[in-house]
Amino acid sequence: MSDNPAEAVEEAATPPRRSRGRWRRSAVVLAVMLLLFGVPWSTLVVGGAAWPTAVAVAGTLVFVAAFAGLPVAMMLGHGPARRDWAAVLGDALLGAAWVLFVWSVLGQLFEVVLLAAGVADPTRSRLVAAVVVTVAVGLLAWGYVEAMRVPRVKNLDVAIRRLGRGLDGLRVAVITDTHYGPIDRARWSAGVVERVNELDADVVCHVGDIADGTADIREAQASPLARVRARSARVYVTGNHEYFSEAQGWLDYMERIGWDVLHNRHVVVERGGDRMVVAGIDDATASGSGVSGHGADLDSALIGADRSLPVLLLAHQPKQVVHAVRGGVDLQISGHTHGGQIWPFNFLVRLEQPVVHGLSTHGDRTQLYTSRGTGFWGPPFRVFAPSEITVLTLRRCSSDDDQAARHEPR
Template sequence: MRFPRIVMFLAIPALLFGAPWWLLVYTTLSGPWFWLGTAVFLLAFAALPTGMLLGHGPRQSDTASKIGDTLLGVMWVVFTWSVIGAVVRAGLILGGVDDPARSRIVAIGVVVVAAALVAYAVYEARRLPRVRTVEVPIEGLGAGLDGVRLVVVTDTHFAALDRLRWSERVVAEVNAQRPDIACHAGDLADGSVAARSAQVDPLGKVEATLGRFYITGNHEYFGDAPGWIEHMAGLGWKPMRNEHQVLTRGGDSLIIAGIDDPTGRGLTGHGPDIEAALAGADPAIPVVLLAHQPVQVADAVKAGVALQISGHTHGGQIWPFHYLVRLEQPVVAGLSRHGERTQLYTSRGTGFWGPQLRLFAPSEITVLILRSA
């Protein structure tokens, strides 16, 4: 790990722990309680990067991953509300409220609010995702395909926490939506096929009359992308690797296409190629493109794609992280229009990455009902 990366790797935990330590310990506690509080913060500060490194690095320790991920999510919430608490504290100073009452009021408020939100966020992350239904008009879609139901799951991120039962419930809910087309838009799992396949295998029971399609996300390339591609094919899903397929119903046709995630460029033979994906496609037939990251819509616009389906953003996952996501991606969630004819649907994701928290960014199973424009 190069020196600048080491500095960044430690600077983020220092920021996450520094602001809460100042507000909850330095300004509030004294004597032995001050030193006890400081020791707890220092221990947690050391545990966070250690857990992330051992959990997501070469060792892939599930125990370390759980510790690091949990600390990351909890401290993001505590950090956010410590910053808000500091603003409230400044207001109390202007209002003439003196210490120790001022610091204690703010500290208690931050702890209570953060604890309540963490509990709520854990519940939101672990629950069965809500079904979100959106009608999407598609220019050039024939009457035979009007009303076709395209069900999307994405960003399931099966990882250290065993979510086999959750996976089975998601599959049951997907089938309850009577999909004509089922799609998984990437970030299937974190870890090897050997370690995570049991959680993924229920996806083999998804039923879709016109086909099941899968693309890689960036996280497949942090692990074993070729292994996951092969495994999903073995479950009956069609991996769409810079290719397309023509679907027909009622005498009318629709093209479903898929491209690799940009992270795949680091692996020989991988990486997005929309020209290859649409090579030989009839330009008169509307195209639905699976592309993991919303930022890939720029290429979709150039190619005249009717609808791109993406995930990746998680809707920010833990408020207010969506403001940072927006710096990298053109859309955080929902249906949007780009260029003259291209629409983009960005899912908040079906699972969660890392911290088992979702705060003001609910997970979803998406039903896109395609309509003749």
């Protein structure tokens, strides 16, 4: 026992506070899960459908098993044990539950239409259940194919006021959020690299969230990145997921395979006698991660840079654009949002980030391009949020042209 009464009081008070916090978090998780599974259960199994008893019991047992199995699979897969099979199961369950929930909610609108048309129960509720299941299964199948394919290339011209003539037409290929993880996607990774190399870009960027797991565990999937080709530079910054799994290990790995690691630093790209600063900062979560020497620091990244040159900044999260605006950055490239990944999750992402995807303008000078991401995280589905490999072609523009080049945030 402590000799200091104040310490004794603190020790006595701390457990209840922690306990209350845990109970609050548990209550929120429980409420979310009850909604996530309860709404589809009500729509598909009970309600006015009046299914035969055997069907209702079987359907209820399926929902109970999924309700109980999801937290177990997530803890085994994403907790200290890191069992990949459990992560795959838990992630797939989560994605399926979300899609069923969304379309069960929308199914209520269809039920209102049927009610107005004079369709009575149980026919009405059974029609709604059939439509919800058909749409959900179709979207999950399509979403799985979308998530697992090598992304299509998205091309976009970006006008930059301070760009020198020699840099006009410089091509920047962007990959981000590859999330090498519990599903072995080594062949997919090789396909992404092949597609990137076909672009013959001047600069290739990886804008973070390279993997879920350490470099040692995910090396087989990440190793094709060593074969990426670029005319001038291959540059990489950390995302938030690196700070779940040995960020410094990923920095060391990417440096070892020949990439320029922009850990709050910059490189200079030159073409046709003109130069551009390519800088990178750590993810927004780095400073709170407990990893020594990590934390987003644009001032450090630009130390020694010629500030009369245009600045291209890599920062994983779009919300880091506030630093880019203050620092006079011309173009920031980000990922993180996945474009929402599974509609309509994009509306929730918008609550935390200023942009979900696309090109936007911030302040007087700074433009931000937010990629939907090259891979996926968690549920192996992409619904109305296609993955992408992006080619940004930088174009020189005069001050008069600059206003026309602006885009509104989405």
